[in-house]
Amino acid sequence: MYRRDRARLPAAERRRQIVEVTTHLIAERGFWGLSMQDVADGCGLTVPGLLHHVGSKDGLLLAVLDHRDEEDIRSVNEQAPASLRETCVALVRRNAAQPEIVRLFAVLEAESLTPDHPAHAYFNERQQRTVEMLAELAVDAQDPAALARQVVALMDGLQLQWLRYPETIDLVAEWELASAALFTP
Template identity: 40%
Template structure:
């Protein structure tokens, strides 16, 4: 009996497309309701699936969350890398561009903001993820700022480590006020003012 040729590649592609669609839907839903507030049914519905259909691709809600976060991190790193290249490695300028970009994706900003706050509890599934992420980013920025200080672009009367922490704090804090009152708060303009204060 002749077997019809199994469309192996096509099927794998379809699986990958399903996962991507689910991750997109999950990203939006987590952004609106946070991890604890988002229900699997919401995510399934947004992906045109039922709950068991969704759970066929990801064994649990926690697994799904972690995939969403990793995927976002991957995309954002890629964006930042490209912007830095276009900018001749000027971190301050590149970071302003990042804030401007964030202003076009409020859902994602809200996602990270809410998950970040939730994740401070040691028993949150993304607890380690966010601590490691901050440590990694901080190290990255300390290096870049040190170089900018040596180039005379950034004021050298404050340590690079301190400047890195202050910069992240400002980014995070501005996001909160912007999310609460988007028309009132011009996030990128305010961030720019902060960057001016850091210039040499």
């Protein structure tokens, strides 16, 4: 069925719209609760029109994840942090400003623990890259990889608490308190 009410957008802009709509829907429902019809409706497309841009539901998921990683890396790099501690503060501040994205990643990371999830390999590789990147910044640590894993665990745990109790938990303040102990020489 052809929809006359949909706006014609350049391919890059349409893809950005698809990623934004999908991001919102996954954060709200999880990947398994996501329907291609809901994404298509949110973008004013038909399902075949949506598939033209993303290929499949798995392709849609990976497009969302890749886009968010690119945005996060760009944002943190713009702040030019010089140390592990500064990098972590930049990440926590960025995450505090985008609860929907943090929720999206928390939901997907938990769902992807099962090997049959389409993002299982993505999150395994992302975890390894994150630990390696943070370990490279932990130049003064006795065991940089262990410190990097602890940083990730602390960030993830605090983010879950913040998402559950946003009205009473200040993510940045909680990070500053907890990281003071973590980074004490």
